[in-house]
Amino acid sequence: MVWALAILQTLLFIAAAPLLASWLKRIKCRLQNRRAPSLFQPYRDLRKLYRKRPIVPYPASWIFRAAPYIVFASTVLAAAIVPLAAVDLPTARIADVIVLVGFFALGRTFQVLAGMDIGTAFGGMGSSREMTVSSLAEPAMLMAVFTLAMSAHTTNLSQAMNYVHDTGLVLRPSFVFALGGLLLVAIAETGRIPVDNPATHLELTMIHEAMILEYSGRWLALIEWASQIKLMLYGVLIANIFFPWGIAQDFSWPALICGVAAIALKLALLAVVLGLSEALFAKMRIFRVQEYLGFAYLLGVLGLLSHIILEAARVHH
Amino acid sequence: MSIIELSLYQQAILLLAGLIALTSFLMLGQSRLVRLVKVFAAQGMLLAATTALAATVLEYPHLYVSAALNLLLKGIVIPLLLQRLIHRLELHRVMDTVDHPARVMMGGAALVVFSYYVSLPVVENSHLVTLNAIAVSLAVVLLGMLLMITRRQAVAHVVGFMSIENGLFFAAVVSTYGMPMVVELGVAFDVLVAAVVFGVFFFQIRASIDSLNVDRLSKLSEVEP
Numbered sequence: 001m002v003w004a005l006a007i008l009q010t011l012l013f014i015a016a017a018p019l020l021a022s023w024l025k026r027i028k029c030r031l032q033n034r035r036a037p038s039l040f041q042p043y044r045d046l047r048k049l050y051r052k053r054p055i056v057p058y059p060a061s062w063i064f065r066a067a068p069y070i071v072f073a074s075t076v077l078a079a080a081i082v083p084l085a086a087v088d089l090p091t092a093r094i095a096d097v098i099v100l101v102g103f104f105a106l107g108r109t110f111q112v113l114a115g116m117d118i119g120t121a122f123g124g125m126g127s128s129r130e131m132t133v134s135s136l137a138e139p140a141m142l143m144a145v146f147t148l149a150m151s152a153h154t155t156n157l158s159q160a161m162n163y164v165h166d167t168g169l170v171l172r173p174s175f176v177f178a179l180g181g182l183l184l185v186a187i188a189e190t191g192r193i194p195v196d197n198p199a200t201h202l203e204l205t206m207i208h209e210a211m212i213l214e215y216s217g218r219w220l221a222l223i224e225w226a227s228q229i230k231l232m233l234y235g236v237l238i239a240n241i242f243f244p245w246g247i248a249q250d251f252s253w254p255a256l257i258c259g260v261a262a263i264a265l266k267l268a269l270l271a272v273v274l275g276l277s278e279a280l281f282a283k284m285r286i287f288r289v290q291e292y293l294g295f296a297y298l299l300g301v302l303g304l305l306s307h308i309i310l311e312a313a314r315v316h317h
Numbered sequence: 318m319s320i321i322e323l324s325l326y327q328q329a330i331l332l333l334a335g336l337i338a339l340t341s342f343l344m345l346g347q348s349r350l351v352r353l354v355k356v357f358a359a360q361g362m363l364l365a366a367t368t369a370l371a372a373t374v375l376e377y378p379h380l381y382v383s384a385a386l387n388l389l390l391k392g393i394v395i396p397l398l399l400q401r402l403i404h405r406l407e408l409h410r411v412m413d414t415v416d417h418p419a420r421v422m423m424g425g426a427a428l429v430v431f432s433y434y435v436s437l438p439v440v441e442n443s444h445l446v447t448l449n450a451i452a453v454s455l456a457v458v459l460l461g462m463l464l465m466i467t468r469r470q471a472v473a474h475v476v477g478f479m480s481i482e483n484g485l486f487f488a489a490v491v492s493t494y495g496m497p498m499v500v501e502l503g504v505a506f507d508v509l510v511a512a513v514v515f516g517v518f519f520f521q522i523r524a525s526i527d528s529l530n531v532d533r534l535s536k537l538s539e540v541e542p
Contacts, residue, residue, distance in 0.1 A: 167321055169325070170320060170321055170328060171325065171328035171329055171331070171332045172320060172328070172332070173331055173332045173334065173335030173336070174335075176332060176335065176336070177335065177339070291346075291418065294418070294419055294422065295346070298342060298422050298426070299339075301426050302335070302338065302339060302342065302426070302429075305426065305429050305430065305433070306335045306338070306453075308433065309429070309433050309449060309452045309453065310320070310331045310334060310335060310449045310450065310453070311319060311320040311331070311449075312319060
């Protein structure tokens, strides 16, 4: 029963990811005075791409062909271990957040290899930039996660969410810093403005698009879908760790439905915040990304320090 | 006592303490003087908010006066004065970049650890709730000094100096519920006078070396080579 629920939750995760992406697009369109496409446009795009025959460039090796499947599979596995609507599911219990970062790294490695595999200039450029960004983003993300782990005494996501839920509203300075750091990392890792622009094919500014330039057909569909799931993953992480209220703590139907509604509301609000920030900020130069991610890392360090200085129990002599 | 056992107001004081430390770090990284002054104003306002909260929690009405004074002087008047000076000296486009921003930030984090270590014995001997923040106030003082060391523009030095004063005021609020009113009023007006005097000083420095870059001060010599 619980395993069925876990699989159901993962499927819901995968199915809802394009919807979140199109909701975000709708908010951006509204802010830029444009008419938004239908909320179901990403599904149509994916179906159209899936029907088309992929074209393999001449020098491509097996890595190029295997990468979309590995990227998609690792993202789906990552989605399986993040509690979406209910905590304490068996998939969330067997893996912690470091495994999650590992899944991200696995998918990224193959995407980068595939970018270099075909030997075009853009692929190599995109791969090198992706590795630069992620090598700076990963420590910042782990710092934010460790801040959380110090309060919750666990790196397991489901237990941490339970802990935050059960302690109620506590204004922890360390959580504010960790939230800031994680937001910055999420923007960098999902390739949003100001680090990367997901809507552009402008040659010199691309990061993610440069790597997948040679993909077509169903492979492109898989990669696009995976990046939509990744966006939702970060959104769910932020929403459920810092604002876990409403998530189902038992497996009764009312609780589960309430959990789904709560996470949908939280993600919709988070997308509004993200859309606003994308409308307000311009894309940075690539060489300023390290400053940006350095700031995210600093927020993580400040989170750890403020946990020790301001929050920890004091021993009286 | 860990943070879960405190009341929401007390938690809010600690949260604001964390944010004040963050503004100090933001000042370290800010290379445009106008923005530096804006962050400084934000720090002053946060400090005023902390003081007002402390007044509520501890039921010390005289802290409301110092909160209002702090908001007025360090949140509004002095930043406006500095802003006007920057525009009149035509420094608003000047970039005062730090040479190694990452190293300065790590140095700042090390200073926070150091001030925690130094204030540990003080915190252990007291039952005051807000005393956890004393390490933060010490860190704000040290970070203000670091700001003065790493910058070349005289305006940035003044901001660093004022931020040191912010740190001392914060220490007074969290450790002894504020200084006596006479001292506080005196310090507040001293700071205001200091801002005015610094303004006159800027014009003097600029008149004599034609720049506000203090690196050039060391090149002054009586005899032209």
